[in-house]
Amino acid sequence: QKEVEQNSGPLSVPEGAIASLNCTYSDRVSQSFFWYRQYSGKSPELIMSIYSNGDKEDGRFTAQLNKASQYVSLLIRDSQPSDSATYLCAVNAGNTPLVFGKGTRLSVIA
Amino acid sequence: EPEVTQTPSHQVTQMGQEVILRCVPISNHLYFYWYRQILGQKVEFLVSFYNNEISEKSEIFDDQFSVERPDGSNFTLKIRSTKLEDSAMYFCASSERGGDLIPRDAEAFFGQGTRLTVV
Numbered sequence: 001q002k003e004v005e006q007n008s009g010p011l012s013v014p015e016g017a018i019a020s021l022n023c024t025y026s027d028r029v030s031q032s033f034f035w036y037r038q039y040s041g042k043s044p045e046l047i048m049s050i051y052s053n054g055d056k057e058d059g060r061f062t063a064q065l066n067k068a069s070q071y072v073s074l075l076i077r078d079s080q081p082s083d084s085a086t087y088l089c090a091v092n093a094g095n096t097p098l099v100f101g102k103g104t105r106l107s108v109i110a
Numbered sequence: 111e112p113e114v115t116q117t118p119s120h121q122v123t124q125m126g127q128e129v130i131l132r133c134v135p136i137s138n139h140l141y142f143y144w145y146r147q148i149l150g151q152k153v154e155f156l157v158s159f160y161n162n163e164i165s166e167k168s169e170i171f172d173d174q175f176s177v178e179r180p181d182g183s184n185f186t187l188k189i190r191s192t193k194l195e196d197s198a199m200y201f202c203a204s205s206e207r208g209g210d211l212i213p214r215d216a217e218a219f220f221g222q223g224t225r226l227t228v229v
Contacts, residue, residue: 032216043201043220044153088153092216097143097155097166 002027004091006101015110019076023089023101026070033065033072036088038103044088048074079108112136114221116202122227123192131187131224133202142185143203143218144177146170153201159185192228199223 003026013019021035032051036044050056050063050072062075072091076083086103115134123129135142144156157167157177164177176188185204189196203218 034217036220043199043223046217046219049217090153094216095165097158097168098145098153098218099155100153102152 002091002099004089004099004101006087006089006104008102009105010107011104012107012109013079015079015081015108017079017108019079019083019106019108021074021076021087021089021104021106023072023074024070025072025089025091025099027091027093027099028070029093030067030070030091031093032091033063034090034098035061035063035074036090036100038086038088040086044090044100076106079106081108081110084108112138114202114204114219116200116221116224118224119222120225120227122229125194125228126191129189129192129226131189131200131202131226133185133187133221134183135185135202135204136219137183139204139206139219141165141205141207141218142179143205144187145201145203145220146198147201147223148198156187156200189226192226194228197226197228199225 005024035048037047038044048063050065056063060077064073086105088103089101090098092098117132142159145153147153155168157171158165174190178186201223202221205218
């Protein structure tokens with residue numbers, strides 16, 4: 001059974017701080033790792049993807065992957081109230097479908 | 111920017127009725143998916159579709175469910191006899207290819223969803 005685990009939160013951070021979101025996965029053959037943002041009642045929106053160990057930066061977002069530890073994280077710098085949402089970690093291996101975690105609810109306090 | 115579109119946005123149906131949820135994937139994408147999310151729960155995979163056939167399906171996708179690509183643009187999910195527990199958000203997604211050769215090709219983009227309420 002492929003599992004993706006996330007702390008459900010809520011994670012509360014003050015505006016301007018760094019938010020750190022974590023995810024672990026069980027399937028060692030996983031190759032592709034994604035972070036989706038989901039506002040309440042809306043669909044998942046792809047914000048970051050990472051495929052190799054290390055860091056990948058895109059604007060205020062940094063994804064970090066450690067395949068040996070089966071761990072992927074998302075850092076959001078200079079957090080804004082508009083970043084308040086649920087962040088979903090999703091994983092797949094090649095052609096397999098995405099396996100999602102339950103998501104971490106982030107609340108950025110102005 | 112290309113996007114996945116779904117209709118209707120909200121569907122209310124009586125238990126036992128058939129429903130068809132419609133999706134138009136991104137035009138150059140080859141892989142299509144249906145996921146569902148019951149309120150407060152995780153996004154769950156239902157089925158994937160490639161080259162005009164189902165490539166993978168989950169345990170949820172039983173004989174009550176079917177998918178079809180009736181023409182070059184639409185991708186539909188049919189639930190034959192709806193049950194109360196089918197109430198959920200249903201998301202269609204598409205990706206350019208599978209990710210076996212180039213992982214980036216597995217990036218899946220989601221439509222805005224159809225909220226199905228079975229009463």
